[in-house]
Amino acid sequence: MDKPQWNPKDKAGSLQEWIGALNNEARRQFLLAGTHIELFFMFGDDGLQEVVPVVAMEKAEVIAAFKKLLAGRNGYAYIHIAEATVRRVDSGAESDSLLLIAESRDGLSEAWISTVVRRNEEKLLLDAVRISGSRLQGRFMGIFEEL
Structure with a gap:
């Protein structure tokens, strides 16, 4: 994947470019492997700071650790x-x-959801559906409200 350029003067626009690129890449990787590892991409004011894989942690631990990381690095945004x-x-x-x-x-608060469907043993993805704003709920939503 070609990494999108980050413009510190247009962080919101840059983040939208990353969202599109990572959604496309995640879909591509899922279709190749039939699965996808859990990842956080953390962005600061100057762009991508870190990619954090999630391995063998309970969801509550993941959220607490990631909030601490975002706060400690003055994170601007994340993509999960x-x-x-x-x-x-x-x-x-x-x-x-x-x-x-x-x-x-x-x-900014949005999710892209690609439903998994099966054709025999093969996993396929339906087109991604974008949901934004207050309609989103879940344990990984509202992280910045709590920092």
């Missing part, structure tokens, strides 16, 4: 990529999905 079981608000139906969540301290 993971596989998840997503529940629809309107019906309660659940589906396995490839999930990309992004938030910034400027108030």
Whole structure:
């Protein structure tokens, strides 16, 4: 993947470019491997600071450790990529999905959800659905509100 350029004068625009690029790359990797490791991409005012893989940690531990890391490094934004079981608000139906969540301290809050479907043993992804703002809920949402 070619890394998008980061413009410190347009952090929000730069973050949107990273979201698009990482969503495309995550989908590509998932379709190749049939799975995706859980990753956090942490951004500061000057761009990408660190890529943090999540290994053998409980979700509560992950959130606490990541909040501490964001606060300690004066993080501007993060992008979180993971596989998840997503529940629809309107019906309660659940589906396995490839999930990309992004938030910034400027108030950006969005998720890209690619539902996993199976064709025999092969895993495929439906087109990503973008959800933003207050409709988003979950343990990884609102991290900047609590810092």
